[in-house]
Amino acid sequence: EDQVTQSPEALRLQEGESSSLNCSYTVSGLRGLFWYRQDPGKGPEFLFTLYSAGEEKEKERLKATLTKKESFLHITAPKPEDSATYLCAVQPGGNEKLTFGTGTRLTIIP
Amino acid sequence: DAGITQSPRHKVTETGTPVTLRCHQTENHRYMYWYRQDPGHGLRLIHYSYGVKDTDKGEVSDGYSVSRSKTEDFLLTLESATSSQTSVYFCATQTHSYEQYFGPGTRLTVT
Numbered sequence: 001e002d003q004v005t006q007s008p009e010a011l012r013l014q015e016g017e018s019s020s021l022n023c024s025y026t027v028s029g030l031r032g033l034f035w036y037r038q039d040p041g042k043g044p045e046f047l048f049t050l051y052s053a054g055e056e057k058e059k060e061r062l063k064a065t066l067t068k069k070e071s072f073l074h075i076t077a078p079k080p081e082d083s084a085t086y087l088c089a090v091q092p093g094g095n096e097k098l099t100f101g102t103g104t105r106l107t108i109i110p
Numbered sequence: 111d112a113g114i115t116q117s118p119r120h121k122v123t124e125t126g127t128p129v130t131l132r133c134h135q136t137e138n139h140r141y142m143y144w145y146r147q148d149p150g151h152g153l154r155l156i157h158y159s160y161g162v163k164d165t166d167k168g169e170v171s172d173g174y175s176v177s178r179s180k181t182e183d184f185l186l187t188l189e190s191a192t193s194s195q196t197s198v199y200f201c202a203t204q205t206h207s208y209e210q211y212f213g214p215g216t217r218l219t220v221t
Contacts (some may be wrong), residue, residue, distance in 0.1 A: 032208050043114075043200050043212035044153070087153070091208060096141055096160065097168065099212060102152040 002027045006101035021073040021104045023088030033071050035064050036087040078108045114213035122219045128179050129188040133201030141204035142184040146197040192221045
């Protein structure tokens with residue numbers, strides 16, 4: 001059974017204080033690992049897809065990395081507008097279903 | 111943005127009544143999904159569709175049915191709503207590169 005565990009559940013940072021969110025996973029033959037951002041009252045917003053260990057993707061202050069067992073979402077010099085819940089999901093090969101983690105709620109304090 | 115709309119956006123209904131939620135997409139994506147999101151559980155797959163009239167169950171399908179008569183529309187029906195089905199429901203579509211894009215959600219309250 002595919003499993004995704006995200007940590008920490010919640011994280012409070014001062015503006016400009018860099019940190020990382022963790023997504024640990026077990027999946028039979030990874031097709032892709034996906035990161036989403038979700039603001040309160042809205043649907044998840046797609047951020048990145050990572051397909052293989054060693055791959056990295058960047059977007060503004062966010063950088064996602066992937067190993068065979070986990071993915072990290074690094075946030076560099078965050079701003080208050082980066083406050084959101086960040087979700088991680090995995091999709092096994094040959095399967096069109098995603099398994100989601102429960103997310104990390106990130107708060108950036110001005 | 112995959113051009114996904116959901117209706118209604120909010121609904122309050124009574125226990126035992128049938129409820130239908132609608133998802134409409136404008137991108138002609140083959141795959142469409144229905145999820146529910148609850149505190150502590152994250153997003154869980156209810157049903158998904160891989161083409162017109164082709165559907166399959168997800169991990170929490172009991173009490174729900176779906177239909178897809180056109181590529182652009184995917185309906186979720188709660189046959190007899192229960193309080194445990196109070197949740198936020200999201201529709202999603204999947205691109206050719208396996209990225210799923212989500213609609214704005216429907217908040218359903220069953221009293």
